Amino acid sequence: MALLRDLGLTLGKWAGRPGLTLQKDSGDxxxxxxxxxxxxxxxxxxxxxxxxxxxxxxxxxxxxxxxxxxxxxxxxxxxxxxxxxxxxxxxxxxxxxxxxxxxxxxxxxxxxxxxxxxxxxxxxxxxxxxxxxxxxxxxxxxxxxxxxxxxxxxxxxxxxxxxxxxxxxxxxxxxxxxxxxxxxxxxLCAKWNGSHEEMHAFARASTFGAPGGNLLGQLVAYAHIEHWLDLDRGEDAAYISGPQVAASLNEAADHTYRHPDFQRNRGWLPLVNTFAMAFSLAGDRAGARECFRAAEGRVTEAPWYYLNGDDPTEAYRKMRSLAGR
Known part of the structure; x- marks a missing residue:
């Protein structure tokens, strides 16, 4: 979790952020x-x-x-x-x-x-x-x-x-x-007696075994976030910033929300929020900006509560700023 400390993502009581909306559901x-x-x-x-x-x-x-x-x-x-x-x-x-x-x-x-x-x-x-x-x-x-x-x-x-x-x-x-x-x-997560290898294999098989444009690509982003969360200080940043993570995220994004068959139906907003966080942690500013632009300041609790449980919007704001949005 060293990257959190390096970015100054500390816990604090949520008081609302100008231009940001905390959305606790999909918008249905x-x-x-x-x-x-x-x-x-x-x-x-x-x-x-x-x-x-x-x-x-x-x-x-x-x-x-x-x-x-x-x-x-x-x-x-x-x-x-x-x-x-x-x-x-x-x-x-x-x-x-x-x-x-x-x-x-x-x-x-x-x-x-x-x-x-x-x-x-x-x-x-x-x-x-x-x-x-x-x-x-x-x-x-x-x-x-x-x-x-x-x-x-x-x-x-x-x-x-x-x-x-x-x-x-x-x-x-x-x-x-x-x-x-x-x-x-x-x-399949390591924290539930699974393993990183099983988790990533499942995420990829589910994503690319399904038609393009569906929401299952979110699994790839979540798998990288879960892997990062499970690692000790130093190992976490080294893992998530590796080129293989950004490449994996872009491949999943191409099969999901960048795919021509993708539609903004129920569930699309949590998906772009998840990719926004994953790309941000991976240091892929272009990928993160694309997702922040799509979200338009609508913040879903998941996965941002992993960074700041008291104030997901603050974590979103800081990551968006680092991405140049």
Missing amino acids: PEVPRVREAAEAADWPTVRAILEARPESEDRTELLWAVADAAGVERWIDPVIEAEPDAPLPRLVAGIRHITWGWEARTDARAKDVSREQFDVFHARLRIAESRLYEAAEREPGWTSPWYGLQVTGRGLQVTKDTARRRFEATLRRAPLHLGAHQQQLQH
Whole structure:
């Protein structure tokens, strides 16, 4: 993490930055709507919004917006009792228990998490798994339950074979599901008992095995960021500034947002933010400027929170300045 210190990227309370907008989601207008409905325990509205977004169009972000609302675990069980054959309430309950479980664990390193916290974390994830399997049984064609099981699997530290089977189950239903690929990438990270070699191989195979212009090129950028984060002082800067990293990023960019078939659909803004950070760390100012120009000051929390958890916009601003924007 030496490069952070060299750039002076220190933590500080976010107070907003002129000309920058912190965007906590992809910009989908249904996300704040469904979040507000969940916070108000308004199941009819939550259900209507979720049902209007078919699984084929990936409603993952909407489900996480519901799951982030405090108290969902209290009102969703009566809904399940009232609709015993309905898969959607079970899916919502499963995703909520994932978020609720991570709230108990917190984002602290494992060594700083107490045994009691881990017990609550694992108990909630096991409830999540039960609900997700129930949803999958009722709607075998749905993708979201299997995506959720990828997340619970990481928290419960399932075997690599089990993680792979859950990933493949998601892909059989949605071959280009970005969230599923992101979860599998995390399973393969060194910090989750994977390796840098496995992670990079997966990112490249997924990116270049898919049609040009899709969002999976983001995996290559994330893999380099994850590799950099895992290294010690000195090694991190030497790795990320190597010419092979910039070359890899440009190759992925050519296959993704530079490709003539690329469209600015849901998910494009987090993608260009991710490449902006990766190019910046790699010292490729031209590549970074291109992404900053596309983002137009719209800052997504991920991946900038890796640089400044309290103020992602400050990290974005400093990197943009270094790129000459």
